[in-house]
Amino acid sequence: MRVGLFVTCLVDAMRPEIGFSTLKLLEAAGCEVVVPETQTCCGQPGYSSGDRKAARALAEKFVQEFEGFDYVVIPSGSCGGNVKTHYADLFADDPAWSARMARLAPRVYELTDFLHSVARIRDLPGAGKCSATITYHDSCCGLRELGVQRQPRALLEQAGVTVTEMKDSRQCCGFGGTFAVKYGDISSAIVDDKCANIQASGADAVVLGDLGCMLNIEGRLRRTGDDKTRVLHVAQVLAGDI
Template identity: 50%
Template sequence: MTRPTVALFVTCLVDAMRPSIGFASIKVLEEAGFDVIVPQGQTCCGQPAFNSGDRAGAVEIARATIATLEPYDTIVVPSGSCGGTIKAHYPELFADDPAWLARAEAVSAKTHEILSFLDAQGWRPAGVALATSAAYHDSCSGLRELGVKRQPRALLGAVAGLEQVTLKGAETCCGFGGTFCVKYPAISNAVVEEKAQAIEDSGAALLLAGDLGCLMNMAGKLHRRGSGVRAFHTVEVLAGMGDGPAIGETR
């Protein structure tokens, strides 16, 4: 029997900074019954250009990404922000270009954030155990643009031994915001300082989320504070990689 195929849009940040998220994504998608293709030629989704007001640059990147992804029936992204860019903002970019708008809408309709996609398939991790506690941060784009909230917590509930603790202000921005942290570093630092304090106050041993940019920002601040909290992308825990090197660790 032929297995359905999904295309994995890895994201440039995962590719450059945390490839294990990509490998974890492939592992869980295969466990969920899919064959995984990683389309050649994929690059950045254009989010930094879009957020910085470089509309022309964002349109150029979006066209290339649409052309790369449109041959596939299902596209899965291990990032709420990149997934949100493709799903919510690509159609905005081509609102005045009917031909490209149709192509953007077609790609948007078949693009899914990985945690919500896995939950929709009814998949749960089997035989994965992690005896520790974790706090979950709801990344802004995934939460507000894609409605990712319940799904990761439901998936994590199937990890044996994992205690999910409440994070105060879980839906509050971590201060990363893509290029926001570069343009407004003082504000960004103040926001992540409050977030780091809330994470430590939760008593959790692990920090989990669905966006690498947010995780790198929070993990960096926690490290500078001398905290022992370790950060992972949720899909890494679901793939049984939660006892490996955390984000920012080299061991």
């Protein structure tokens, strides 16, 4: 199957190694992977901030770049949720674009959902390579907009990774994009609760599927003196790049 990989602008700018781990996993699943060089942002920041014009322009760009693939895979629940859930709203007043998006949407998948539900990957590159005990954080958009919860845990179990569930794994980390900037005190209180639950689990690392949450959690852990708990993207663990 021919897969278009949407790397996400945050991964591209901040942690490109996540993109390479994603590529390794997709190729291990037998996919022909194409990374369109003109890709940029899915438009989520603009959409969430009310800038529909900018968000619509990026949504059109995304559809044009990816509608020719069998599947589109995104290593981010928030970007995947924006595309699958909110593009329909952006195109609601345009029948032609709505139809194009309706054809594309069923082929857009978050990474772990695609690997588990579509590709049904058997040989994970990272199988048997992670000896650390981990706990898993369910990122809000992936969980609530895409139903991603069981899939990453199933893949981690398949890779032989021990998962110790933390208290309130489904609770927000407090990032929420510009929410963390506009409501800093509230965001800090939320992420403090998340960090406390991670530490109380006794895990060596917290694993998750969204870089925004990763940066928020890791930043708070380090600022409060925890320089031991690792913060990893699920793609890195499954690919053995840790």
